[in-house]
Amino acid sequence: MEDIEEDLIEQEQPNISGKPFNVPFRSTRLHIQRSNVCSRAYFVVVMVFFHVYILNVIALLLYVHYNNGPGDLVRGDGESSATVSGSRSSLPQAAPSTRELRVEDYSQSFSLHRMEGIRVGHVQRVSIVPDRTHEMRTLSLKPLLFEIPGFLSEEECRVVVQLAQLKGLMDSQSSMPSQGQEESNQPLLSLSSEEVFSLLDLNQDGFLQKEEILSHSRSQDGTWLSPESLRQMLAGLEACPTGTLTLGDFRRVYDVSQRPQQQRSGKLHSHFKQRNRHTWLYQGSGSHRVLQTLRKRVIGLTHLPSSLVELSEPLQVIRYEHGDFSSAHYDSSSSHPETTCTHTRLAGNASALTEVSCRYLTVSLYLSSVEDGGEITFPVADNRTYDEQALVQEGVDLTDTQQTCGKGNLRMKPTTATALLWYNHLSDGRGWMGELDEFSLHGDCPVRRGVKWVANSWVNVDPDYQQQARYQRLVASQRHQTKAAMEDQYYSLSHSDLHLDL
Numbered sequence: 001m002e003d004i005e006e007d008l009i010e011q012e013q014p015n016i017s018g019k020p021f022n023v024p025f026r027s028t029r030l031h032i033q034r035s036n037v038c039s040r041a042y043f044v045v046v047m048v049f050f051h052v053y054i055l056n057v058i059a060l061l062l063y064v065h066y067n068n069g070p071g072d073l074v075r076g077d078g079e080s081s082a083t084v085s086g087s088r089s090s091l092p093q094a095a096p097s098t099r100e101l102r103v104e105d106y107s108q109s110f111s112l113h114r115m116e117g118i119r120v121g122h123v124q125r126v127s128i129v130p131d132r133t134h135e136m137r138t139l140s141l142k143p144l145l146f147e148i149p150g151f152l153s154e155e156e157c158r159v160v161v162q163l164a165q166l167k168g169l170m171d172s173q174s175s176m177p178s179q180g181q182e183e184s185n186q187p188l189l190s191l192s193s194e195e196v197f198s199l200l201d202l203n204q205d206g207f208l209q210k211e212e213i214l215s216h217s218r219s220q221d222g223t224w225l226s227p228e229s230l231r232q233m234l235a236g237l238e239a240c241p242t243g244t245l246t247l248g249d250f251r252r253v254y255d256v257s258q259r260p261q262q263q264r265s266g267k268l269h270s271h272f273k274q275r276n277r278h279t280w281l282y283q284g285s286g287s288h289r290v291l292q293t294l295r296k297r298v299i300g301l302t303h304l305p306s307s308l309v310e311l312s313e314p315l316q317v318i319r320y321e322h323g324d325f326s327s328a329h330y331d332s333s334s335s336h337p338e339t340t341c342t343h344t345r346l347a348g349n350a351s352a353l354t355e356v357s358c359r360y361l362t363v364s365l366y367l368s369s370v371e372d373g374g375e376i377t378f379p380v381a382d383n384r385t386y387d388e389q390a391l392v393q394e395g396v397d398l399t400d401t402q403q404t405c406g407k408g409n410l411r412m413k414p415t416t417a418t419a420l421l422w423y424n425h426l427s428d429g430r431g432w433m434g435e436l437d438e439f440s441l442h443g444d445c446p447v448r449r450g451v452k453w454v455a456n457s458w459v460n461v462d463p464d465y466q467q468q469a470r471y472q473r474l475v476a477s478q479r480h481q482t483k484a485a486m487e488d489q490y491y492s493l494s495h496s497d498l499h500l501d502l
């Protein structure tokens with residue numbers, strides 16, 4: 001207490017003006033301090049806490065500043081209307097920066113841009129190309145779906161159709177066995193369980209290990225084992241105490257997995273069917289300027305980072321002639337532990353996983369109008385809830401676009417130069433891609449008169465953010481190596497030229 005009083009006396013020195021504090025004030029301070037509330041120790045502790053707090057805030061601000069988004073992965077790159085028709089460097093990207101390499105060090109603090117639908121019928125003006133704006137109309141909120149008339153010029157539509165014709169179109173394959181294909185696959189599917197077991201038993205030890213089953217279903221091609229059937233088999237395998245399947249186990253599990261889906265789940269779901277022809281058009285540097293422009297326009301429209309869009313699938317151009325259609329389907333897939341995204345597979349230790357398409361959103365570009373039929377249908381758009389059972393009721397299967405196109409909730413007639421954009425996935429609530437949006441189910445009604453040309457621009461995103469980041473770093477470093485190799489070659493060439501000259 002004496003110390004405190006000494007201290008107080010020291011503090012009662014005259015102030016700057018040379019005058020001592022007046023008496024009432026001094027007596028108040030003395031009173032407070034004698035009551036021990038503001039003891040020196042207390043003051044020191046408060047100040048220490050205060051400084052630690054300030055330091056923490058500064059550290060946090062610095063952290064946020066230097067880790068502002070995952071580098072090239074989701075950087076807003078200002079690829080706006082002004083740059084849509086501007087030329088961009090075609091040089092390979094630089095090597096991964098230290099900033100990119102730190103991507104895994106911190107948790108997500110960024111967002112994949114997602115447009116606002118506001119309400120059905122809402123029209124917003126968007127700036128995608130210089131010197132003009134486009135109207136973007138919300139067609140549904142579930143899925144989040146927009147229509148942008150005049151997204152392309154008629155000339156651009158013509159060029160894309162001609163480029164597709166030049167490339168050549170091929171028959172589209174159904175990703176799931178269609179009824180027709182089931183028949184044509186009969187000889188293959190009629191392999192006995194013993195034969196299938198023996199083919200899968202790579203090391204011929206008489207047991208099937210998980211890796212052996214997975215090894216045959218790595219690539220999406222073929223119709224033998226859909227992701228759903230694969231899940232059935234793996235569930236059966238996990239139920240076995242040994243973690244392997246004997247021939248007897250395999251017979252049971254395989255039988256169940258090969259039964260049509262409607263019998264397993266009790267739901268009358270028809271398999272995916274389609275009839276049309278398609279081709280793929282590369283949009284990277286060196287491709288036709290219209291294709292490059294369209295990709296930039298998709299970047300401008302979606303506000304997604306150019307690196308994501310540029311590493312996505314090429315443009316798919318589809319031609320539907322008379323009677324051509326596709327039954328209702330999802331453009332993307334829900335994620336499961338047994339699946340990996342096709343586009344990022346090289347970046348993971350995923351050699352034994354089934355590949356699936358991971359497409360955050362779809363931009364469908366209509367390159368022609370159709371005289372009759374050929375609408376795109378979203379059978380469950382804006383239903384209050386998603387009910388898979390309700391898709392098939394009283395013999396009416398809403399996924400069967402050949403029979404029930406008129407009964408879906410939303411149908412859009414193809415119109416030349418119009419774009420549709422919809423999100424196939426919900427947000428994960430943290431700014432990355434979340435679950436498959438079940439309302440994004442859509443199909444194509446049969447063309448009755450005319451020809452439908454449509455181009456699909458998909459933006460691929462891996463629901464596993466780290467995997468997407470690894471993939472982008474891998475591509476960036478490979479590009480860097482390629483560039484270095486090209487420069488080396490150029491250097492040695494010019495060097496040898498020099499020798500020749502001499």
Ligand SMILES: O=C(O)CCC(=O)C(=O)O
Pocket residue numbers: 318326331364375376442443444454456
């Ligand atoms: O025809 C359309 O409008 C879109 C085509 C489509 O759904 C697809 O190819 O996945």
Ligand SMILES: [Fe+2]
Pocket residue numbers: 329330331442
């Ligand atoms: Fe589709």
